[in-house]
Amino acid sequence: MNLFKQLAKSLYSPKDIASFRFQGIGKTILYVFVLSLAAIVPASIFLGLTISSSITAAQQTIQSDLPSFAIKNGELTADTDKPLEIKDGELFIVLDPTGSFTSKELELKQNAVGILQKEFVLVSNGTAQSIPYNSAGDFSITKDQIVNFADQTGQLKPVIIGAAIVLLYLISSFSKFVEVTILALLGLMIRSMLKKKVNYKQSWVMSAYSVTLATLFLTIMNAVQAAVPSQGLVIWFVHLVMLYLSIKEVPSKKEPAVIV
Structure with missing residues (x-):
């Protein structure tokens, strides 16, 4: 006191x-x-709201708006021949099996999730974190698996x-x-x-x-x-x-x- x-x-x-x-x-x-x-205190409130809305938006968008895709042998393949860009509120979600987008371009969007040809990119407040698919070794995943993972992540929102x-x-x-x-x-x-x-x-x-x-x-x-x-x-x-x-x-x- x-x-x-x-x-x-x-x-x-x-x-x-x-x-x-x-x-x-x-x-x-x-x-x-x-x-x-x-x-x-203010930053914590805004951060919590941003994380919560981003996870919810990502869940809905991945499940409803993105075509079937898979990541195998360090590369993304999808049922589309051009990049898809979806905006949900302040969040951009990009699916690009063509290699057109880069992490630098995603940074300009301030808040974005990029499932790119060779890497996964998460952008928060203009700062990008990139994870190359081949850094995980013999790694493969499909859209259905990501949807399941997103559902599990949604349940862990308070912890995150x-x-x-x-x-x-x-x-x-x-x-x-x-x-x-x-x-x-x-x-x-x-x-x-x-x-x-x-x-x-x-x-x-x-x-x-x-x-x-x-x-x-x-x-x-x-x-x-x-x-x-x-x-x-x-x-x-x-x-x-x-x-x-x-x-x-x-x-x-x-x-x-x-x-x-």
Whole structure:
């Protein structure tokens, strides 16, 4: 509960952030994990909805809209002499036994499933993952088998979504710790410039709270799906301003007395 109180405080008061510098490192690490969790809430919701709708759309499309096909000896054959491209919502499904499509072309579709001549391609948010058929050795499969597999996958949707969200959280947490660590190093430069009594541990703790404002702002923008121009520059500018103002609140170093 105290972590959430500090989360609220750190949104508006550099003086409060400066006072947190004496906090234990363990509590600060826990705070960063909590902040990372809050940051992925909108993305987790959208990811879950995307995965769920994509699996459902793929099931229906493969079963109803695609002709019979088979993958054998590392190559796709199908009852069609031209590529088939089906759009279901935001998802594109491509069946291409001719070799016309490439994974690069599928990336342009943002979200797509490609059953291509030599490989299977899955595209999510413009990033393609390719699996060549011959990488599985002596591999063969038919449309009916894929339909059965899709049905089984549909039953595992909660598990797949849960695993995807856990992976997203781990990536988010790692990124946030790297972000705080880099900011803490910059904090040492600010400390020297302002002649403040701040060691690296204290800089790291203050950095962890200084990233809160920009992180929650970005989370809200993601929730309403609003684009932030020059997002990286804006976020780091806010981080640095918050840390600068926080370090400024720390007492200055005492100059040694001069004996005349």
